[in-house]
Amino acid sequence: MKFPVLTRPVRATTSLVGGAIAVSLLITGCGSGGDSSGGAQQPAGLTAATGLKDPATPVTINYAGAAYAADDIKPVLAAFHQEHPNITVNYQAVPFDQFNSVLSTRLSRKDATLDVYDVDMPRTDAYQARGWLTDLSKAFPDLAGQVDKASLDAATSDGKLVTMPYQTSSQLLYYNKALLKKAGVAFPSAKPDDRLTWEAVTADAKKTQQAGAKYGLVFDQVNRYYQLQPLAESLGGGSGAGGDKNLTPALQTAGWEKSMDWYGSLFKDKISPRGVPVAQTPDLFASGQVAFFPGGPWWGPKFAANSKLDFGVTAYPYFKGGKAVTPTGGWSLGLNPASKKAVASEIFMKFMGLDKGGFAQYMPSLAVPPSNTAGTASFYDEKIFKDPRMAGAVDLTKYELANTATLRARTTGYVEFEDTLSKTFDDISNGASAKSALSSATSTINQAWAKYR
Amino acid sequence: MTLTTHHPESTGAKPPPLPKGTLQRRRFVGNLSAAAIFLTPALALIVVLRLIPVVQAVNDATHTSLPGSTLPPRYVGLDNFTALFSSHAFWSSVQQTLVFNVIVNPLQIALALALAVLLTQNLPATGIWRTLVFLPAAVPMTGSAVVWGIALRPDGPVNAALTSVGIHQQPFLTGQGQVLGSIILIASWIGVGYWMIFLIAGLNDIPAVYYEAAAIDGAGPLRRFWSVTLPLLRRPLLFVLVADTVSNFVLFAPMQILTDGGPQGKSNFLMYDIFHNSFELSDPHTAAAELLVLLVLMIVIVAVQFRLLRSAEES
Numbered sequence: 088m089k090f091p092v093l094t095r096p097v098r099a100t101t102s103l104v105g106g107a108i109a110v111s112l113l114i115t116g117c118g119s120g121g122d123s124s125g126g127a128q129q130p131a132g133l134t135a136a137t138g139l140k141d142p143a144t145p146v147t148i149n150y151a152g153a154a155y156a157a158d159d160i161k162p163v164l165a166a167f168h169q170e171h172p173n174i175t176v177n178y179q180a181v182p183f184d185q186f187n188s189v190l191s192t193r194l195s196r197k198d199a200t201l202d203v204y205d206v207d208m209p210r211t212d213a214y215q216a217r218g219w220l221t222d223l224s225k226a227f228p229d230l231a232g233q234v235d236k237a238s239l240d241a242a243t244s245d246g247k248l249v250t251m252p253y254q255t256s257s258q259l260l261y262y263n264k265a266l267l268k269k270a271g272v273a274f275p276s277a278k279p280d281d282r283l284t285w286e287a288v289t290a291d292a293k294k295t296q297q298a299g300a301k302y303g304l305v306f307d308q309v310n311r312y313y314q315l316q317p318l319a320e321s322l323g324g325g326s327g328a329g330g331d332k333n334l335t336p337a338l339q340t341a342g343w344e345k346s347m348d349w350y351g352s353l354f355k356d357k358i359s360p361r362g363v364p365v366a367q368t369p370d371l372f373a374s375g376q377v378a379f380f381p382g383g384p385w386w387g388p389k390f391a392a393n394s395k396l397d398f399g400v401t402a403y404p405y406f407k408g409g410k411a412v413t414p415t416g417g418w419s420l421g422l423n424p425a426s427k428k429a430v431a432s433e434i435f436m437k438f439m440g441l442d443k444g445g446f447a448q449y450m451p452s453l454a455v456p457p458s459n460t461a462g463t464a465s466f467y468d469e470k471i472f473k474d475p476r477m478a479g480a481v482d483l484t485k486y487e488l489a490n491t492a493t494l495r496a497r498t499t500g501y502v503e504f505e506d507t508l509s510k511t512f513d514d515i516s517n518g519a520s521a522k523s524a525l526s527s528a529t530s531t532i533n534q535a536w537a538k539y540r
Numbered sequence: 541m542t543l544t545t546h547h548p549e550s551t552g553a554k555p556p557p558l559p560k561g562t563l564q565r566r567r568f569v570g571n572l573s574a575a576a577i578f579l580t581p582a583l584a585l586i587v588v589l590r591l592i593p594v595v596q597a598v599n600d601a602t603h604t605s606l607p608g609s610t611l612p613p614r615y616v617g618l619d620n621f622t623a624l625f626s627s628h629a630f631w632s633s634v635q636q637t638l639v640f641n642v643i644v645n646p647l648q649i650a651l652a653l654a655l656a657v658l659l660t661q662n663l664p665a666t667g668i669w670r671t672l673v674f675l676p677a678a679v680p681m682t683g684s685a686v687v688w689g690i691a692l693r694p695d696g697p698v699n700a701a702l703t704s705v706g707i708h709q710q711p712f713l714t715g716q717g718q719v720l721g722s723i724i725l726i727a728s729w730i731g732v733g734y735w736m737i738f739l740i741a742g743l744n745d746i747p748a749v750y751y752e753a754a755a756i757d758g759a760g761p762l763r764r765f766w767s768v769t770l771p772l773l774r775r776p777l778l779f780v781l782v783a784d785t786v787s788n789f790v791l792f793a794p795m796q797i798l799t800d801g802g803p804q805g806k807s808n809f810l811m812y813d814i815f816h817n818s819f820e821l822s823d824p825h826t827a828a829a830e831l832l833v834l835l836v837l838m839i840v841i842v843a844v845q846f847r848l849l850r851s852a853e854e855s
Contacts (some may be wrong), residue, residue, distance in 0.1 A: 188819035195608045195822060217822070242648040301695075362693045386646035424610070502607065503821055510802055515802040517714040527804075534627060535821070538606060 102457060118334065129221060130422065134436050136227050138446060139430065146431040147175040147201040151193070153186035154254065154418040163449040167438050174431045187502060194219040197425040202432045204423065206250045208241035208416040209495040209505070215244040216499040216539070218494040220421040226433055233441055237494060238458035242419050250419035251440040252458040254447075257487045258314065258413050260288070260404060261372060261380040261390065264397040267291070270298035270378075275401040277479025279486045282402040282411055285318070285349065288379055292358050295378035303358040305368055307382030310512040312505050313414050314381065318346035321409040326496035328509070333498035334540050336532040338525045347521035350528065354516045362516055372398075384480055385454040387471045392394070400480050403487065415492035456484060461540045503535035549598045558701045580618055594835070600828035600849065608822030620829040629805060631832070632815075634837075636720070637809045638788070641841075645785050651732045652780065656739035657769065670740070677734035685797040715804045723807055726794050731787070735780045742776030743769070778849045782842055789838050810834045 130166060152160065157180040164176050181189045186205070193201045196216070206214060214220050224247050231239055238252035239457040260275075260283070272291045275283050292303025315391050316326060324342020353359040363371065372380040375391055380386075381403060390396055405411040420436045422429065439446045446460030447453050454471050456463055467481045499503060512529040515521055560784060562827035601620055603613035624630045659670050670783045676684060691698050697707045750768045759767065770777075792811045795801055801808030801816065808816075818827035 096795065142827050187822070191608050191819060191822035196608055197610055213608075216606060216713065217608040219608065274657075360693075361711065364689075457554050471675075473600075506820060510800060513802050517711070517716070519716075519804055534629075 090356050091539070097262045103472065113215065123460075130424055130426045130432075131283060132429040133221070133223075133226055135198055135225060135347045136429065136433065138439075139434050139437065141171055141434065142173050142431055145173050145175065146428055147177055147437060148426075148428050148431050149177045149179060149200055150191065150435070151179045151181055151186075151201055151204040152289055152394060153181050153183045153207075154204050154483065156180055159450070159452075162451060163439070163446045166177070166449045166470070167435065169432060170438070174434060176274075176435055192216075194423060194425075198424075199425045199427050201423050202428050203435060204421050205424050206421040207417045208252070208419060208477050211241060211250060211419065212244050212497050213501045215247075215249050218424065219421065220244070220249040221424045221426075222247045222249060222430075223251065223422065227251065227437070227441075230278075230484075233460065234458040235460055235463070236326050236418070237415060237488075237492060238414075241416055241494060250421050251436040251446055252417070252419040253440045254417040254455055255458050255488065256415055256417045256455050256486045257492060258317075258403045259400045259483060260402065260472060261386070261398050261400055262430075263295075263372070263375060263380075266295045266298070266300040266378040270295040270300070272378075274399055277399070277401050277483055279402050279411075279483060281491070283404045284407040285321075288351075288404050289353070292378050293356075299377040300378045302360055302371065302378070303360050303373055304353060304379040305363075305377045307368055307386065309363065309364055309516060310365065310509045312495060312508045313332045313351065313416070314513075315489055315512055317403065317412040317414055317493060319343040319348060319404070320412040320493055321405045321408065322346050326493075328496035328498050328500075328504060328520075331540075333496055334500055334536050336515055336529045336536070337521075338532075340484075342409075342526055344521050347525060348513050349367065349406075350512070351515045351518070355518065359516070383455065384477075384484060387454045387474070387480065391471060391474045391476060396476075396485045398455065398476050399495060400477060400483065403514075407411050411494045413487045413490065413491045414495075416494050417458070419458075423427040442491055458490065464522060498539075500532070501540045504532055507535070509533045529532045567776065578685060595830045597831050597835075600824050601832055604825045610756070613825065620825050621833075624629075624829050624833070629808070632805050633808045633810050633813045634833070635805060637811075637834075640724065641788055643720075643786065644727055644788050645722065645781065647786075648728050648731045648784055649777070649780055650737060651728065653739055653773075653777070655732065655736045656743055657765070659736070660740055660743045670737075674733040676730045680791040681730060682797060684730050685726060686792040688722075688794070689798040692722055714803060716803045719799060719803060719807045721797070723791075723794055726798075727788065727791055731784065735784055737775065738776055738780050743772045745776075746772045755808060758802035775849070778845065782845045782849075785841060785845065786838060789834065789841075810837075834840075840853055 123224060157178055160178060160180075162176060165259060167174070167176060167321045168465050174292060185209075187210075192198075194204075194214075208221070208236075210458035211220070227344035230242070230248060234242075234252050235255060238255050242248055242250040242252040262275065263510060264274060270291070272294055275281060275538050292300075296303045297540075306314055312387035319325070319327065319340075319342045324340045324344075325337050326333075327336065327338050327343065329337035354361050360371075369380075369382065369386050369389060371377045372382070373393055373396065374385075375396055391400055402411070403413045420439055422432050422436065424430055440459060444465060445457050447459065447462040447466050452471060453466060453469055456466055467485075471477055495501075496504065507528050511524050568822070600613075602615060602617055604616045604620060605611060605613035609744045618673055655673055659666055659673070663669065685706050690696055694711060695707055696716060698712070703709060712717060712718050746769065750772070751764055754764045791809065791812045791813060795807050795809060795812040796815065799807040811834065814827045814834065817823045817830065
């Protein structure tokens, strides 16, 4: 899942470096490491969190993150350095689009220079199967009760705690008040009971376009499973994966086909623009070109920063006759089994996820709920939620997390699954029929999953 | 002229007192070690940058493991190739790669040649024109790709220009029928100016007397181009052909940045697919097998081109 990092078009500049590294690595052989020592799952020195002691001499740990830009996480690291003067955290921000590639090259080669890294929650099982994660059950035995249940589930694989969850998420539907007013569309209420249907949103979106809006409805993550899975789930289409260990694609269901037909029609009818990459969609709403924008609360600060943008929020819609489903899940921290600084890493993980409510309290403009239950309370006091344009967002988020939040499919083949679906959503938005795109996705995923079965 | 630079017999001098064979051998050894010293860096680089990676790729291609796994990979012989050859997506990738190259290489070379000929005709401000044509090659490819991506967006400036003259909006990178053409456009915008520079150098090497002689014999401009320019430009042209082919076979940035191989796999060229398998799906073994297929494909095509080069030299 992508979080607020991509407020700038980072992809363009970083892919130069990424591309160069990728090609040079390819040229020097797409090699896997020649290490044959097997999958040691425990770095030396791992201890129960209650017995952790700060190192007597300075230690530096490397943390590769994709959830936050380096500037955004600075206050958190500053607070940590103040509390633990002998540990320095070297934060390496990696753009989300390249994160999996970077982790893959470093972790599969047992690169000991990486200690802690962000884990996108639905990838937990895949990373665990690859031997990239450390069993933390003994280190943090009493996590239950300190973090929300969905986060704890997402951090557990095969009954073992393998990551430290620190952040979860939810979604809202933003609407541009000026554009709605011009089209004579009533502002939707922010109460969960008044949730709009996608059918109603589509009709209203068309009205706003007739009244001059450039686009009626633009999804934040136009091609990501995170935001589009709830469409199919709302119509009872399921998560898309089923069978033994969730290793059988289940995309050719009525729910998936119907919801994807609707999704494709948005682009065919020019309610949504084709060819706009994920990183550029929030700018379309921020610049007042879009009437409805389903997106994360983390865009609130960006939109609110434009004082001329008059917007409101309402609940993530559902399909008529279907049920309300919202995306959720977020980020955890994984400990590289090859790390040689287990204790310092553990202290940092504890700080991020548990100490005094976790990292959230140090983030001045956090708009995504933390996993830590104590931290959640202070999260809802954030400045952004006092902005009148975000009215109702707090109650909505609380409601969705408690009632409608649905995790993404859990499978060891998640990486291939998500990757294929991204391309499938792109194809559907570019005009492929939902039925044929989902059928071709099924065969691609089937082929990729053969090795896991 | 000194003794040391010439063979004793050739100078006609008396053989030195040393036994003949020893001196020869010493010189031979001396020459050999000098050659070795000069060649070592190049050979070492060839081994490190070319041979070892190929051996490693062969090793990777014959092993497998769960994607990204830290466990040691297992030997599977040719299984990775069997899986590739039975995959529809792989063949479609090979097909798209070949179609792309069959179109883009002749097109780029024809355009580069036309521009090179045009810009060696003593036009006013030739230097400025040459610079302008060459400039895209100096911009990093990622930068060009991003700018073209924005330009070709369905709501982008190119479509705005088209609509203003009454032409319907085009899908470009988002249309499965147009994505190949769009990538060819982007690749050529970058490539043409670059290859043009080599051809201009080749054109400037053709002695003017041939043109004068041809003109005296009454040959017109077209005839002079066919009978003088083209035959005498064969070597630089063939160099450009080989180098351009190789660079287009490994073209990767525009797909990684703009299309992710889509829509519907139409821009999923082999090099991009290799990157995708190796880095995005953490499956270096399938990627290595694909890499070897690409390598064989390129070797075959470049071998044919070298044949042409040789026959060009013979003629």
